[in-house]
Amino acid sequence: MLGPVTTSDPLLTDRTPLPDGLDARLRDHLTFLIEVDKLKTVLRASPLAAADRRENDAEHSWHLALMVMVLAEYADEPIDVGHTIKLVVVHDLVEIYAGDTPIYDTEAGVTQVEREEAAAERLFGLLPADAGVALRALWDEFEARETPEARFAKAMDRLQPLLLNWMAQGGTWRTPGVTADDVRARKAVIGEASKALWDAGRHLIDEGERRGWARQV
Amino acid sequence: MLGPVTTSDPLLTDRTPLPDGLDARLRDHLTFLIEVDKLKTVLRASPLAAADRRENDAEHSWHLALMVMVLAEYADEPIDVGHTIKLVVVHDLVEIYAGDTPIYDTEAGVTQVEREEAAAERLFGLLPADAGVALRALWDEFEARETPEARFAKAMDRLQPLLLNWMAQGGTWRTPGVTADDVRARKAVIGEASKALWDAGRHLIDEGERRGWARQV
Numbered sequence: 234m235l236g237p238v239t240t241s242d243p244l245l246t247d248r249t250p251l252p253d254g255l256d257a258r259l260r261d262h263l264t265f266l267i268e269v270d271k272l273k274t275v276l277r278a279s280p281l282a283a284a285d286r287r288e289n290d291a292e293h294s295w296h297l298a299l300m301v302m303v304l305a306e307y308a309d310e311p312i313d314v315g316h317t318i319k320l321v322v323v324h325d326l327v328e329i330y331a332g333d334t335p336i337y338d339t340e341a342g343v344t345q346v347e348r349e350e351a352a353a354e355r356l357f358g359l360l361p362a363d364a365g366v367a368l369r370a371l372w373d374e375f376e377a378r379e380t381p382e383a384r385f386a387k388a389m390d391r392l393q394p395l396l397l398n399w400m401a402q403g404g405t406w407r408t409p410g411v412t413a414d415d416v417r418a419r420k421a422v423i424g425e426a427s428k429a430l431w432d433a434g435r436h437l438i439d440e441g442e443r444r445g446w447a448r449q450v
Numbered sequence: 451m452l453g454p455v456t457t458s459d460p461l462l463t464d465r466t467p468l469p470d471g472l473d474a475r476l477r478d479h480l481t482f483l484i485e486v487d488k489l490k491t492v493l494r495a496s497p498l499a500a501a502d503r504r505e506n507d508a509e510h511s512w513h514l515a516l517m518v519m520v521l522a523e524y525a526d527e528p529i530d531v532g533h534t535i536k537l538v539v540v541h542d543l544v545e546i547y548a549g550d551t552p553i554y555d556t557e558a559g560v561t562q563v564e565r566e567e568a569a570a571e572r573l574f575g576l577l578p579a580d581a582g583v584a585l586r587a588l589w590d591e592f593e594a595r596e597t598p599e600a601r602f603a604k605a606m607d608r609l610q611p612l613l614l615n616w617m618a619q620g621g622t623w624r625t626p627g628v629t630a631d632d633v634r635a636r637k638a639v640i641g642e643a644s645k646a647l648w649d650a651g652r653h654l655i656d657e658g659e660r661r662g663w664a665r666q667v
Contacts, residue, residue, distance in 0.1 A: 252657040270499040273509045282487040295512035315532015440469040
């Protein structure tokens with residue numbers, strides 16, 4: 234988690250301002266696109282499979298985009314793949330200012346909604362109004378999980394760290410106080426989008442529990 | 451650059467194999483989706499704007515996806531945004547085995563095609579055949595730059611490090627032997643997709659040269 238970054242911190246472009254002479258609308262687009270570089274500094278709880286460090290939100294979001302493309306055939310309802318990718322590309326942007334809220338951290342979960350709302354207002358507010366509304370709508374759609382695309386995007390968001398935890402032989406499943414049943418409860422949302430992927434996810438958790446990578450009680 | 455990773459290195463799932471009992475097709479999908487975690491370890495030459503380190507390919511690819519969504523309105527030809535995002539999500543995958551070839555490194559450029567071809571065969575070959583062909587086709591489309599979507603994707607691939615170099619007050623523009631005219635020549639491909647974005651890009655390079663962030667000769 235970035236920690237010290239808040240909604241009142243300076244923009245990246247306050248440090249090295251864009252030059253005069255740019256079209257005003259494009260200038261706002263570029264200011265936003267530079268500011269989102271901060272997503273690469275928001276660390277998640279998940280360990281990478283390929284290196285000995287934690288994953289950041291930008292890497293995670295890319296991974297979900299590729300998962301959507303590869304796993305779309307397992308969706309129980311038809312999904313628009315391009316639209317689903319858009320949802321995962323924007324789904325964590327608010328964490329630039331609100332920080333990552335680890336899935337098993339119930340205390341941080343309490344303030345998550347208001348922190349993320351303030352973050353959304355500041356971040357999407359950097360864009361020209363129509364563009365800000367469009368990105369905000371994608372984030373709202375992801376959060377509401379009322380469309381097949383949003384349900385599939387959320388399933389990817391739950392399945393990806395499950396794969397990383399498998400590769401780490403436990404990973405955040407070993408968080409103190411967390412049991413295999415907690416993991417199952419958190420991941421069950423995968424089943425709202427794909428029975429086949431939830432069967433596979435549950436199989437990994439069951440096998441992880443059997444091997445002692447997640448606790449029974 | 452990952453350096454020591456080659457096409458004969460073990461797969462990540464050789465280290466922690468997926469459990470028995472998964473559907474064979476899904477197992478191949480998941481093996482691929484875990485292997486691509488390695489993209490997060492392929493370092494690019496570009497410095498981040500938000501932190502004092504170099505960018506990796508996964509972060510870069512995510513950034514391009516968001517740029518496509520935000521900047522599509524500047525495309526000179528109509529583009530399918532969802533399809534363009536797919537192109538940028540897969541465009542660097544072969545670097546998992548072939549490594550990043552810095553844009554101003556002409557020596558590495560000589561062997562780039564064959565290294566990337568071998569990488570594509572191994573990486574996309576992990577997938578079920580039809581899925582591998584589909585992803586490979588997206589990579590080929592990106593490389594060929596014959597569709598409006600591929601031209602726009604390539605423009606994003608050139609504009610994004612330009613923004614990072616601006617934020618770094620030079621960045622890789624300061625590579626020994628590189629002049630502002632070299633930068634302009636490398637970035638001119640942006641103009642094949644968007645006159646407005648190339649006008650802006652050239653403006654940043656011109657202003658960078660004026661400030662001494664890129665050399666005249």
